[in-house]
Amino acid sequence: MTQTPSSPAEVQDSGLQTRAVAQARVQFVGTGPGDPGLLTLSAVTAINRASRIIIDSERLRALLQTPEIQLNAEAEIIEPDTPQDIIAALLDAAGHGLDVVRLVEGDPFLDGDIGAECSALAIADHDVDVVPGVSPLTAVPEYAGVSLHGHDVQLIGVESARRDLSSEGYPWAAEGLIVVSTIVDLVREVVAHALESGRGESEPAVITLHGGTTEQVSTTTTLGGLAAAVAKTDPAEPAYIVIGHVVAESSRARLDWYESKPLFGWSILIPRTRDHSATLPSRLQDYGARCLDVPTISMELPRTPQQMDKAIRGMVEGRYEWVVFTSANAVRAVREKLESIGLDSRAYSGLRIAAIFDSTVKALAEWGVRPDLVPEGTQSTAALAATFPAFDDALDPINRVFVPRADIATESLSAELSALGWEVEDIIGYRTVRAAPPPAETREAIRAGRFDAVVFTSSTTVRNLVGIAGKPHRHTVVAAIGQRTAETCEEHGLAVDVVAPEPTPTALADSLAAFAAARRDDLIAKGRPVIRPSQRKRRGRQPGH
Incomplete structure (x- = not known):
């Protein structure tokens, strides 16, 4: 069993050096267009390490539920109401020396308006890091089956008709592809400005809603038909528009890899x-x-906890050579018992740990415990028994194995371990009961x-x-x-x-x-x-x- 140090004292005792933080650092992390699979490794690492996470939309909150994200147990998620509140939250977190992450949809600099936030942090002498993200301006057309390669492409963000499409605005390209990020409420203004820039009303166009998510809907139409295509859509809904002669229904159908996935939208x-x-x-x-x-299913204590109490004492007193975990629930049941008597993961010192299933290994890792034996490939009790070492009285000082399990679990593993020469104590560590509706x-x-x-x-x-x-x-x-x-x-x-x-x-x-x-x-x-x-x-x- 390998135990990872968790407290500063344990880190120093292990010979490692703690990292001195000269001053707070805020990380602006790009999250891409919405598909969790587009998070970069750097983004996942930053999010998992953060003690405070600042978001500005429910889409970002939902992103934090993806399986690849394993939030710090003490991480606090904050969703301020206004841009000024966001700046105040960033300054507060940085001022307290917290490891803070500011999540930004798309790419922080290309899609996110983070200039004021960065300036406020710089004035307060806080360092800023940026983790680039995939921009929806390039990703969403690809998700819609539109190839941007080999064409002159103009990327445009239209957030306000007054600011972006006023008489002072510059004309868009009259040829090539135009990719516009906007909201449904501004589609008519986008069409009008494209026509004023020399585009034809019959030019092919595709408009995509919920881009990069499993709710994505792409409609191929013409520049003149864009407004009608989203007439019944929420005016505040983000929309991505591609305008140009290469956007034909036939070519897009051939490249429509995302919306043609077998379970798309299910x-x-x-x-x-x-x-x-x-x-x-x-x-x-x-x-x-x-x-x-x-x-x-919900988990409850066994009806007669005495056997479990005795087994936990046996762990501490050196009664066992191995502890075998076949579920994350078993890990939690043992952990709760140890914590109830004031012990932590150091109680596993001197024991060898076996486990099956990723969820079980993860539950052990959350407590700083690394198992000594996990079968490769198929995860099952049979696979574990097939790789478990036979008892050798010349090598093994103790021949007992502790197997905490659910009340409904079978005892087949215990029989197989007994056949290998081990004395197995198969203990009901928890009961499984029907969950609430x-x-x-x-x-x-x-x-x-x-x-x-x-x-x-x-x-x-x-x-x-x-x-x-x-x-x-x-x-x-x-x-x-x-x-x-x-x-x-x-x-x-x-x-x-x-x-x-x-x-x-x-x-x-x-x-x-x-x-x-x-x-x-x-x-x-x-x-x-x-x-x-x-x-x-x-x-x-x-x-x-």
Whole structure:
């Protein structure tokens, strides 16, 4: 077991030197157009280290929920109301010596108006760092399938008709491509200024809303038809416009890689346990889906905690050679017991730690603990048993293994470790109980068929979701991680559309994407419109839905 130092004293004792901070430094971090996958490594690192994060929109708050972001446990997120409040918040954080990050949509200098903020920090003698981000002015056209390569391109930001399109404004290029970042309310002014600059009303144009997100909608039209294309859209909605003769419907269709993803725009429900891997939602998002996690299981103390108390004392007294964790919940159960008696992660000193699943390893890392044994490849109790060393009385001073587990977990791992010569103490560390029902709007969306698909990762999630929220609508595609989970779905009256060929989150996501792609191709072959399952008319369930 490797333990990472956490406190300054532990850092010094380990021979490392603490970093002296001469003065506060504020990092302006570009976040790109909205797709979390466009965050740079530097951006993720800065966000994860920050103790205070300043944002100015709910889109940025949502971005912080992406699995790649692992916020500091003490990180504070602040959303000031005005530009002056933002400056005040930055100065306050820097004045207290905090590690502060200011998130900016797009690129800080190209898309963000951060000049006043940087100047205020410079006057106060605070250092400023900038982490560039991908600009929507170039990214969104690519997401819409428009190639900018090989053309004269003019990038324009129109935030105010009065300031940017006044009589003092310069004419735009009469040829080549024009890319405009604006809001829907200013589309008519953009069109008028383009016409005044010599562009033709019949010139091809494409307008994109929600650019770079799984809600993206791109419409190919003409310069004269742009306003009509967004007539029913929120006037404050950001819009990205490309004007030019190379923007033809046929060429864009060939390059429309993003909106043609198999699960693009699908809303997918993931009933989950507390010990939920980020692999499944991340993989589904790669295919263009929007995911909503709904907890179905909660964790409680065992009904008779004496065995767990005895095992924790045994850890401290050197009773065990190994502690084996098969879930993040087991890590939390042991941690809570140790903290309740005033101990920290140093209680693991001298012990060897084995673990399966990324979520388990992450839960250990949050407490500064690094496992000695994690099986490669498939994460399962069988894989762990296959790589676990046999007891050797010449090498192992103690032959006992502590396995904290849930009350509903099987004891097969203990039997396999016993066969390797170990004396296993299999202890119930926590009970799993049904979670509280989700919000009323989520329950209604489940019953009304507003989710395109639901993915079940265990029989328990099937039983508990039906118990706390009711059965999904018959139009909702049902995907199961394995045959046993599929059987549980059918026992609860759910028709299963997708069964993963192997019980892994990646295989489940890939199988659902393959199903969606085949469904789309079938609809096209039949000359029918390609609509999502949630967009179907509320008729009976049809074959191949």
